[in-house]
Amino acid sequence: MSSPATTANTGSPKLRDDTTRFLCGAAHRDEHFADAAIREYLVEKTRLIPRSPGVNTGAVLREAVAGRMRRKMRDSALLVLTLVLLLTATATALMPWLIVAVPLAFASAGFTIRPLVRQLSTPTGRGPLIVGAIGGSIALGIVLLKAGSSFERDYYNGYGTRYSSSSDAETVIAIITLALIFGVLLADRVVVWLLLTKSFRRNRFRTRPGQELWQNEWKVRQLGHGIYANALQRYPDEEDEHTPDDPGQAQVVVYRGYEPFVGSGTMFEPWSMALPLKPAENEEAKPRLGFTLTELYDHVTNDLVTTGRSPSLSPGHRLRDLTFGDRVVASAVELIDHLGDPETQIILPDKDKAPVRVVDGSVVDDLVNKPKEWMRYFRSFQVETWDRDVVVSAYLTLGLDDEMLYVEWTPCVLTPIEAKYREIDKWSPYSLRPLGEALVDMLRFPATLPKRFSNAVMWMSPIDQPPGTFVSDKYGARVSIRELASEQSVDNYFQLTDVERYIKVLEARLLRTIGEFLQSKGISVTEFMEQAMQITNNNVHITGPVIASNIATTGRARTGNVSTGKGRKR
Structure with missing residues (x-):
């Protein structure tokens, strides 16, 4: 097909390009966004994803992989510490913490998750659910065993004084374990804060390793890349999404x-x-x-x-x-x-x-x-x-x-x-907010254990395709990485x-x-x-899945499917 003439691209103010760094920040802040991006782009090697305007897809996917691996490492360490805590702390000591954690977890629930993002970020198959059920049963069994053992050992004297046979060593270990749990939660919040306020700050953001803005920056930003190395090769980290189409x-x-x-x-x-x-x-x-x-x-x-x-x-x-x-x-x-x-x-x-x-x-x-x-x-x-x-x-x-x-x-x-992903430009790198967030994480920690267990053991597998068959979902794209996070x-x-x-x-x-x-x-x-x-x-238009056979008109003012403020697409 012949190529139309084009005009010189001069004279317009230069567009600022913030979408890539905002989405890189979203990959570390929002696990559902990161998992949805990985599932749509990297899990299926036969899926073709079109380019997203104004987005370096490769850079965002690398941050999504790093964010996912960081969370898996964090939650795996927390699960080990939780097991130690269950073995050393008494059931009566843990029960008030759980009572406080459950309502706090509901009160401090995170971002509203859109149905498509939630669907794409779910585990593949029943494997993680089975493993999660086994892990939850083990934890519940330990708690019940300790509660029963405590009931048998505890006794009351004639004046109603309660004595416990729990050793001082177990109490010390439990206190140290609690401190380590808080340390892991605080370290994770600090790392994310450094990424958002330093690595992804305007005029400092880089998509390739270079000068570090804080210690071990690129070690954190490259976590897990080896696991998806082949898939990431399809999306270069310096991919130019603004390259004009080849006229031929x-x-x-x-x-x-x-x-x-x-x-x-x-x-x-x-x-x-x-x-x-x-x-x-x-x-x-x-x-x-x-x-x-x-x-x-x-x-x-x-x-x-x-x-x-x-x-x-x-x-x-x-x-x-x-x-x-x-x-x-x-x-x-x-x-x-x-x-x-x-x-x-x-x-x-x-x-x-x-x-x-x-x-x-x-x-x-x-x-x-x-x-x-x-x-x-x-x-x-x-x-x-x-x-x-x-x-x-x-x-x-x-x-x-x-x-x-x-x-x-x-x-x-x-x-x-x-907007929730763009607010990082308003934050100071020297804020005490990570400490406050870590304290809230600590208070609600018992109620988040099922989710953390799922994060630690969850894996993403390609769609099952029996030999001799071909599944269309393995080839077609449903959403771009930018559409996953668009208003x-x-x-x-x-x-x-x-x-x-x-x-x-x-x-x-x-x-x-x-x-x-x-x-x-x-x-x-x-x-x-x-x-x-x-x-x-x-205002002649086609609405919904039904296409009129001829031109129809409506009397309403033309507003289309885009709204402003708190409106929603129709």
């Missing part, structure tokens, strides 16, 4: 689930139109001028990339940096169902490896003119704004025959990283209106360009302009 190739997206544009966020009022191609009145006596879809794609692209010439059209002159590229999107389920097809051999040449990341122009040309039900071609357009906190993408696909032109336009919005709304009113601005400007330019192109080919644009007016003035 198209990126491949293999998705699982409902939404095909993985990594682009939430679909925002997509629409489509089917336009009859009729000669203009003054062209009836002349033969109709023909055109190809490739010609129309390139004409539209050449026009859209010049949209941002005026700085007043987009805040920060962001439309000047509009990028475009070719995308081949395929369903993982159908990809496996069509293993024998020649097209599948192009996307998935080796069933034991991930689908290819890019295909050449010949594949694109074929899909443009002969799309498959399960594999389509799209021309993508993307603009990053608000220091890459908000990304607006749009996907265009066309269909054509001698009598009809079909246009489908799907805008998508990628919202900012969750469910934009941050403020200006961001919401900017989303509207970029989508409306591109939409209006697209419709005008198509109209002018058709008119230049001697085709009547009367019906096209009528449908275009409905789109721009009456």
Whole structure:
């Protein structure tokens, strides 16, 4: 497929790139986020994950692996100390601690976990549950045994004084063990605090080992990398997510689930139109001028990339940096169902490896003119704004025959990283907060033992695939690493209106360009302009999983699927 012209990328203020370091911090603060990222990206060696705008995926995954290993080491040490404590402390001494810990654990519950993140961060199979049940039974047995033994040894004299046969040595060991438990909890909190306030501080953040900002920084940040060494090689730690697409190739997206544009966020009022191609009145006596879809794609692209010439059209002159590229999107389920097809051999040449990341122009040309039900071609357009906190993408696909032109336009919005992950820039490295957090951890420690036991013994295994079968979920992506931690709304009113601005400007330019192109080919644009007016003035859109067979209108104000403040996606 021929390559459209592009414009120089100059004149716009430089975008600050904070998303990677915020997500690196999230990998150490939020175990559910880290485990979900590892499961989606690293566990399945045959899964193809598309690039995330504004994110160094390799750097975030390495921090996720390090955070997971640090937590496993911490909880393994705490379990050993807990076993010593159970063997030395009396049941009557431990019971008040447990009574305090349970309500405190509920009161100080952590972040709200979204269903998808929770689903991806769960253990694989029943193995961890079985091991956890065995460990819990052993601990319960020790407590009951000690309680029974204490009851038999304890006695009362005539005045009601209670004597215990517990040795002084056991009491000393129990006190030392309690101090060690607190020491482990405090050390873990201090390490995380140093990572968040020093390693991931703006203008200091590095993705590769170099000068240490604090002692043993890179030893902590490289924990567990050897376990996932082969998987991490697919995601270089200096991966450039902003490299322009090769004009002779198209990126491949293999998705699982409902939404095909993985990594682009939430679909925002997509629409489509089917336009009859009729000669203009003054062209009836002349033969109709023909055109190809490739010609129309390139004409539209050449026009859209010049949209941002005026700085007043987009805040920060962001439309000047509009990028475009070719995308081949395929369903993982159908990809496996069509293993024998020649097209599948192009996307998935080796069933034991991930689908290819890019295909050449010949594949694109074929899909443009002969799309498959399960594999389509799209021309993508993307603009990053608000220091890459908000990304607006749009996907265009066309269909054509001698009598009809079909246009489908799907805008998508990628919202900012969750606010709880961005607050690290407000924290001081010299705060006493780690000490306070460690004290709270100590108070609620007995109630967290089941979770800590699960962390210590939990493992992630690939999806079971019996010999001779192929499971589609092993190949398709469902979510990008940025979408795992994105807000469910934009941050403020200006961001919401900017989303509207970029989508409306591109939409209006697209419709005008198509109209002018058709008119230049001697085709009547009367019906096209009528449908275009409905789109721009009456909020024509596709909602939910049902696609209307014709253009429908609604009377409500156009707000799309993106909300502000505490609103949620609809």
